[in-house]
Amino acid sequence: MSADTLATARPAVELEGITKRFPGVVANHDIRITVRPGTVHAIVGENGAGKSTLMKILYGMQKPDEGTIRVNGEEVSFRTPSDAIEVGIGMVHQHFMLADNLTVLENIVLGAEPKKFARLDTAFARRRITELAESHGLRVDPDKLVEDLGVGDRQRVEILKVLYRGARILILDEPTAVLVPQEVEELFQNLRELKSEGLTVIFISHKLDEVLGIADEITVIRRGTTVASVDPGDVTARQLAELMVGSELPTPETRESTVTDVVTLKIGNLTMGADGHRPGADPAKLREEGRRLLLDDVSFEIHQGEILGIAGVEGNGQSELIEAIMGIRPAHGTIELAGQDISGWSTLRRRESGIGYIPEDRHRQGLLLEASLWENRVLGHQTRKPARRGIWVNRRASRADTQRIVEAYDVRTPGVDTLALALSGGNQQKLIVGREMSGEPKFLIAAHPTRGVDVGAQAAIWDHLRDARAAGLAVLLISADLDELIGLSDTLRVIYRGRIVAALDPTDITPERLGGYMTGAIAGTEES
Amino acid sequence: GGGSGGGTTASEAPSSEASESTLKVGLAFDVGGRGDKSFNDAAYAGLEKAKTDLGAEIKELSPTADGSNRGDLLRQLADAGYNPIIGVGFAYGDDIKKTAAEYPDIQFAVVDSASNGPNVTGLLFAEEQGSYLAGVAAATKSEADHVGFVGGVENDLIKKFEAGFVAGVKSVKPDAKIDIKYLTPDGDFSGFKAPDKGKVAAEKMYQDGADIVYHAAGDSGLGVFQAAAAAKKKAIGVDSDQRQTVKETNLQGVIMTSMLKRVDVGVFEFIKAFQGGAKGGTNVTYDLKVDGVGLSTTGGEIDDIKDKLDAAKQDIVDGKITVPTKP
């Protein structure tokens, strides 16, 4: 590759002996990385290994306790991100850093505004952005509000933000987590183009095959320390994973089918309009009038002991589907649980009648971060045993049951009185899984049950789901991780623009083909 | 209410404190407190006069902004050995009654409220009589036969002003038009502190043709004067001689006269009477007869109608005219 010709050049980034301590945690310990210019350098590691922290240090958002940073051979010390921007470093964060109510243009120029006197020179900015977008193949409309954009577009805005500042070194922290394969490929095409222009890319991902596909060099971080630096040509994904965790990679494979012919959940013609809900309206008419529909005539059944997976690019109606089933948002159509129509029921009554819910965003919908673990155990079960005693909350029983969950689900915590925010994401997720299983649900919604959870916890959660399924639980699984979807599901449906466009058999589908359905590239052929 | 059984022990405090029978006078202001350039300050002037003329030792206290501690101020004065004690403002009526019952050996007085205990003197002012004269003056001086009244807060005290003024105007020109406006309802005392609102209300009256507006609106009266100055018309002040107390020279000229309410006289006379051994249980009304109310003459603008005013005053003093206290 071109890397050979550049080998003699001064390294773009050199990190030496970086150490960063947080109260009680050493996030980075004596990290050493050298990034050659004009290459894509991947950094991999488990959750909480310290990747994001390291990148934030390189971007001036956090100060290292020890160690030196050299950019293009010069030693630097950053106080704020603007110092890093000045020497040509740009970062795309793990979570989008966009202001929804501002336009694409405003988001891009923020902090580096072109000015005519005090006035924001929008004409100039628009020209620059269009230029950049065209030369790098990153299409966006500068005048759109960010809140109206999909994830792919947002990702492009993030990259444009960095390019706009003339960055020569790009940090991408898990940019592909929310993208479908086609979008990932598009992103990689962009990255290769950038690389050919001489830009340096630091790339973080949990998806090892992606890493192997794009990286020129790979650094592995384990528990805050660099443990290896490898050439992608020399390793397999499995070897890489073993380097990361020091153990074998678990795979989500359903062994034997436990599907029965008893229908647990039956969804019929579920339809939801984008502009509010009007009871009594006829969905067919809404469609006729050309109104935008978030859910469009969705129907399926889930049987006892079956896991039904829903594949789809984020924002195609998954959240709406879940919230309709949970009774959080009103929709037209029927929802039957064990033969009973529950579409008029409140969320509480639905939960009481045996629906469990692992929400897609545990911090938003799943936890009270500033409350103790046992109070989080009560959440969603406040009207049932053991949390309930008349009008009172049964504190003792709740504590005891939380202790049970902590033990059974291996939640690493000092105790049940610890605040939820003190736990790592994986442990928080295990607590949620334990809680949702403890109501002996008939039906479970599992939305991204292992998102952002490290491999160990991932395997544990998968096991719990399989066990429950074997015991007769019906599960609606929604995930962006296609391996997880294919591996766990008994049946697969693809959702696209609020419609179920395909029913697939997980035993003979590849992630690539699935991605085709998800992006509408392959037209919906119904298989069953 | 309960708990009034402690009254018998009340005598010890004053007797032990008030040594050598020096005159120790306590006074509790109404909300706003001393330095309001108005009602409270007039009371203080009387108190100060008692200090210089009668050699009294004086203490004056202001309540909290919400007036919740009026009663406690009275008790603190009583416990500290002050006798007599004066509450300034009708809001003290209830508190004086209770405190007086608790301290039967101390003499109390309350301004603007009637006596409600054997050791309470009510210092009442016949605002309606003074306002009547203001009405006579306004009606006589009005060329448009159209006058106005701006009240700060719509409570019964201010309504006395209105009633007297209206009666006075009607006595001269029964067909005269009288515009009446209050700035805030009872219980919302911001109407006494809103010059802008006073200005808007008076402006409207002047625009509609009124040429003299009488105000009983505390600081809001300033807005009335401004409106008068802008319209090049006249206004009548209240409580003190506002042609003297208002410092703006451009406003002094519009103040035709002011309805005087001699709270200072009331307070001083009460203290003097106390020294002379007077006991409470009655009201003292400061009316036209004793010049407790009246009209100011600074500027000489009503000198030409002096006869008419004197005649009206005489009629009231003689009882030929009874001025209503309610509109």
Added chain:
Amino acid sequence: MPAGLNRALLTVVGAVVAIVLAIAISSVAIIAAGADPVAALTAFFDFGASERSVSNNIAAFLNRSVPLFISGLAVAVGFRMNLFNIGVEGQYRLAAIVAAYVGSTFTAPAPIQIAVIVVVAAAVGGLYALIPAVMKVTRGVNEVIATIMLNYIAINLTSFLVRGPFAGERAEGQLTTTTPKLGESAMFPNINFIFDWFGQPPPTRGGGVWGFLLLAVVLGVVVWAVLERTRFGFGVKASGLNGPAALASGVDPRKMIIAAMVMSGAIAGLIGLPEILGDRGAFNSNFTAGLGFLGIAVALLGRNKPVGIAFAALLFAFLDRAQGALQIAEVPASVVTIIQGVIVLLVVVANEVTNRLALRLEERRAAQQLGSNTPVEVAA
């Protein structure tokens, strides 16, 4: 448990530091005003020379704290759910006048009559608070503006009622408009007997120490139990900490908004009662105003917890009581307001700082006990 203890200790230390700082700042102001800060400080503790005066001042202090406490509770119930009920002011005034009027229309044995008055007050306050709650739930109207507007409306309505439909007999020459006087049986018995325990003469002040104090304590305990121990309180807490999570857990936010607002309003309705039932026997046009706004400060100072609110109310009442004593000591009495403002500000700053410290400690403890993420094993 030691974590909780640590936290409580930190909070107390923070509060003490804040109060000391507030006193220091106010002392500077007092010196600047040419007065003596020591005299000011003594004035705060000067309850008078005679025993009777001490009793009276203690009564004044305790009595003042009662409405402040109730008001703080009312505001806190809303705050717990991130509902900002600025409308406490209007709610209590309207409730007070209606309760005073209704109470004067009949006579019954004391317990019954008092109970009826209390219930009426709570009902009126609750109903008035229902208006912004319904507006929020059905039309998404911001409760801050709605309650501000409703305060003005309540003040005007009260003024209309006290002068018109609810006006009572007045003595000749009394200018204060008032509702009809309550009968003897409507007056809440005082608790002056506690002074006997300490060998003090009972206070002669007004109704003595208002018996409503006991009711306020009971109310505090009930509010504590409801908020901390019941399922309803759990719903309130969950909605306040994380609305979307509460919703997904089956807590109906609309019901909770209405319930919390009505509960807040119902408590607010009681604010005026200690004064009416313990002392005045009627609602009049000079009735103490502004308690609803002070309640906000008290609630915040007390961190929206009943025990904290009790301390905050006592502190505010203690400071307020000194208004007269300060003036006697020739210190500008407005120093009290400054101290109150500074204390609120400093205590919340201290809260913030100690809170963060406590969280940090908790996290560190959690991490240490787990021993995870220590680089020891891979120190190669």
Added chain:
Amino acid sequence: MTRIGKYHVALIGVAALILLMSLVRVVTGEDDITSSGTFGAALMLSVPIGLAGLGGLWSERAGVVNIGLEGMMVLGTWFAGWAGYQWGPLAALLAGLLGGALGGLIHAVATVTFGVDHIVSGVAINLLGPGITRFLSEVLYKEGTPAAEAGAGITSSPAIGSPPRPSLPLLSDGPDLLGKLEQTHWFLLSDIAGILRGLTHNVNVLVILAVLLLPLTFYVIWRTAFGLRLRSAGENPWAAESLGVNVYLIKYLAVVISGAFAGLGGVFLVFVSTKYVEGQTAGRGFIGLAAMIFGNWRPGGLAIGASLFGYADGLQLRSNGAITSFFLFGAVLLLAYLVIMARRMLAPGRPADLAVRSAKDYTLMAVAAAGMVVLFWLWLTVDQLPNEFVFITPHVLTLLVLLVASQRLRMPKADGVSYRRGEQH
């Protein structure tokens, strides 16, 4: 495209409103509905509310809730009075601005540096403002001080010189063409003349300044680089931080400016009354906040909100009778609503809507019809409302408007969030 559409709709709305007001005036004979006096008063009464609201806008657009506007406004009045009597109106203006800004600074220190809950800090400032000013008065204005000689008391400062009050020559002054036209009481023409004259005749210079501050605020916040940073701090401070924006600095500036605006509102009150009067703010800080929320955190909307208060307040101060004509006004509005609804329902080719709307809409229409009848009946029978009901007009109107419009409101996303550098949400 949509911008222009909105602009047209707004123009048509204003035109319709003036037409309706003119109609009601002619029918009821209440000239004050559109008189220049009412609009002059409305302008005067709206300005302090609008300034407080602008203060709120600056701070909330930067993500800091400011319920302490009232306290800052109080500081503004006091300092304006104190400086004004000694050194004249210009000094009053500056001192008032500084006084308010000082309040803003305290708020900024508490909320931005220490991360105190914004409402808590605001409440503390509302306690502190009146406390500090009262204290200062007690010290500086007490008997025997030079200020007291000049006419100060504990509750008021000495008088300050009044600033100039220009008028529009020819139209509102001199020949006063508008005034003449207004006096003819012609349908519509006189109404427009009255409105224009009220807004241009004998206005305080500060009014002009205040009105100019609205477009200026819009320009700065929506058109400049600084404004973009400010809004980003209110929408997503973490994003701003990651791009090197100094969010703390922006927030500090915004909150201090916010306090200065509130202080300016106080200065205006002092200019109107020509002196500081204790308690003269009378809750305008809160009303300003309400007007700002009402106006959807935007200068234009805020102007409408403040005008609504100012107009209703001015009208009720000038005329008790005009308030009753609001009944007619309301009845006509409801009638218009009913007509529109009925037309929509009867329009052919949309049977779907009929089915969809049915129940809920019929109830709404029934309520509207009943309301119309009641209002009309009230207008015919009531000729003098008790004053208390007149006083509450602005507040009731606000509640009604909010009931209709508040679902469109959108506050800055990170408003009220306590932001700390380096700590993502």
